[in-house]
Amino acid sequence: MVALTAFARAVTTTNVWIGRLVSYVVLILFLLLMSDVIMRYVTQSPISWSALASKMIFGVYAIIGGGYLLARRDHVNVDLFYTHFSARKKALTDIATSFLFFLFLGVLISESYSMAYDSISRLEVSYETTWRPPIWPSKSMIFVAAILLLLQGIVKLIADIMILLGYEVDESAFGPVVDDEVGEKESV
Amino acid sequence: MYEFLSIEVLTLLFFGLLFLFIMLGVPLAFVLGGLSVIFLYFEQGPIAFYLIASKMWDLMETSSLIAIPLYVFMAMLLERSGVAHDLYRMMHLWWGGVRGGLAIGTVGICTIFAAMSGISGAAVVTMGTIALPQMLKRGYDKQLALGAINAGGGWGILIPPSILMVLYALITEVSVGKLFAAGVFPGLLLFALVSIYIGVRCWIQPHMGPALPPEERASWSEKIGALRSVFLPIFIIFIVLGAIFGGYATVTEAAAVGVFGALLASAINRKLTWKVISQSSLRTFRLTTIITWIVFAAHAYSMAYTAMGAEQFITHLTEQIPGGKWGALGFMMFVLFILGMVLDPVGIMLITLPVFLPLVASHGFDPVWFGILFVVMMEISYMTPPFGFNLFYLRSVAPPEVTMKDIYWSVGPYTVVELAGLFLIVLFPAIALWLPNYLFQ
Numbered sequence: 001m002v003a004l005t006a007f008a009r010a011v012t013t014t015n016v017w018i019g020r021l022v023s024y025v026v027l028i029l030f031l032l033l034m035s036d037v038i039m040r041y042v043t044q045s046p047i048s049w050s051a052l053a054s055k056m057i058f059g060v061y062a063i064i065g066g067g068y069l070l071a072r073r074d075h076v077n078v079d080l081f082y083t084h085f086s087a088r089k090k091a092l093t094d095i096a097t098s099f100l101f102f103l104f105l106g107v108l109i110s111e112s113y114s115m116a117y118d119s120i121s122r123l124e125v126s127y128e129t130t131w132r133p134p135i136w137p138s139k140s141m142i143f144v145a146a147i148l149l150l151l152q153g154i155v156k157l158i159a160d161i162m163i164l165l166g167y168e169v170d171e172s173a174f175g176p177v178v179d180d181e182v183g184e185k186e187s188v
Numbered sequence: 189m190y191e192f193l194s195i196e197v198l199t200l201l202f203f204g205l206l207f208l209f210i211m212l213g214v215p216l217a218f219v220l221g222g223l224s225v226i227f228l229y230f231e232q233g234p235i236a237f238y239l240i241a242s243k244m245w246d247l248m249e250t251s252s253l254i255a256i257p258l259y260v261f262m263a264m265l266l267e268r269s270g271v272a273h274d275l276y277r278m279m280h281l282w283w284g285g286v287r288g289g290l291a292i293g294t295v296g297i298c299t300i301f302a303a304m305s306g307i308s309g310a311a312v313v314t315m316g317t318i319a320l321p322q323m324l325k326r327g328y329d330k331q332l333a334l335g336a337i338n339a340g341g342g343w344g345i346l347i348p349p350s351i352l353m354v355l356y357a358l359i360t361e362v363s364v365g366k367l368f369a370a371g372v373f374p375g376l377l378l379f380a381l382v383s384i385y386i387g388v389r390c391w392i393q394p395h396m397g398p399a400l401p402p403e404e405r406a407s408w409s410e411k412i413g414a415l416r417s418v419f420l421p422i423f424i425i426f427i428v429l430g431a432i433f434g435g436y437a438t439v440t441e442a443a444a445v446g447v448f449g450a451l452l453a454s455a456i457n458r459k460l461t462w463k464v465i466s467q468s469s470l471r472t473f474r475l476t477t478i479i480t481w482i483v484f485a486a487h488a489y490s491m492a493y494t495a496m497g498a499e500q501f502i503t504h505l506t507e508q509i510p511g512g513k514w515g516a517l518g519f520m521m522f523v524l525f526i527l528g529m530v531l532d533p534v535g536i537m538l539i540t541l542p543v544f545l546p547l548v549a550s551h552g553f554d555p556v557w558f559g560i561l562f563v564v565m566m567e568i569s570y571m572t573p574p575f576g577f578n579l580f581y582l583r584s585v586a587p588p589e590v591t592m593k594d595i596y597w598s599v600g601p602y603t604v605v606e607l608a609g610l611f612l613i614v615l616f617p618a619i620a621l622w623l624p625n626y627l628f629q
Contacts, residue, residue: 100222
């Protein structure tokens, strides 16, 4: 049990830290696009690489936090009935439906692995503009993001099984983690 | 591989399982992703699985999606920028002497906020924090006040900029700029209708929203002085929407300009701290990731739907609805209304659009106009119980004497008013389409 908790804590801490760090990337996106607009109108010479660079940075930003969200239980769900379930019933439901998660992640991991393998082995670059930036790093991030999410999903499954068996679950290791004072869930 | 199953049974399974697992509380992204794996397997075999990863990469490369974190970031910054405080003070001075004036002023601020923000939560949270306690203190009817914030708070997605429109444009391939322009007058129409409702209701029943006693009303010099508060919002709206509608910047670039405006406004109001920036960044990251994972999974799901070949079946099915094209439109709106009670707008959009778009095309509806109707329905969905984000946001900031029941009951009349607005846009499509046609010939 100690080993399981240590594993869970390692995964959760990693995801939370990735979330913390990557969240600042929005500032980079802002600066890239803003300077592009300014350069276009002030110096009449747009930065040729900024649109492409912001696209590649955004791609990683958009997917890498899947595990972080799961650690916070932030993925949107309908809790019409779910909120009224007891902790054990919630755990049981989640275990029974977890096959959806593992099917999705299993396929995503195996497919993104072959995509990343192919991309890295030929050091793929983008041909969109005259600037030929490597795209293999951002492409292979799908695999990394999927692994991070899968690990957090495994941690969640372990927690559910422990709840079902009546063990005490340490939320700071297994989630849901609370990493700031903003209580509500986010929405569009 | 599934010859033993008719298309009817298969379609039923497809949507039935979706509904079942959603109702069991499984996160939407995992339901969509998991089911698409299962259905793709039975339709085309494992050979089709590569699509799941390659579609994800396509979306990562979609530059219009970069607008999402930027507009969210802009809204998160504005929420703490103090802009809303100053606006509220101005509205209080100008409208306090009118029956129901504080509520009308509140929806007015919601309209201004909506024109600066692409999401709806920001206005609900700020108005729930600032305007609600004031209205309750002045003896306003609880439900009148709650409903006003609930309704006005939803306009963030209708009045440009709008995250939901960015996603709608991505799926339907209509221009985002056109959609943004099409949202302007419908947004103002809803503002007018809701204000008229509040005004008339309080005129007939003065106890619902009493006017401030004469000694508390502001002098003209105070009123004029307070007008300063609209400069910053007008400036932000002008640079963002002006850049888009004037063709000076793409929707994504305009979002960066908007972030700049929001940072500037915070700095001028001395609210710009590192804590605000880092907290806004974190919340932006969460919301963006929530959206993108649903979008990724839903893309796989709509591929599975298309591969199933249910399109013809569904089209055929809707031909059975009486009333021709208007019957079909009414049916779609009804489905959206029902789904809006239980699901979030991004999810509803991604699940229903693959099914609806062929119908929209076959009946000859304008996709931009349909997009506006869609967004108005989503706005109503924000405030209709049991599942509406505005309800939860409002609950989280409302004073303790406000119960969830108060919030639930408050939305009734406002839903009727907004449905009336929707009906007007259906009757007179020009309300939505005049501006985009004028701007983008």
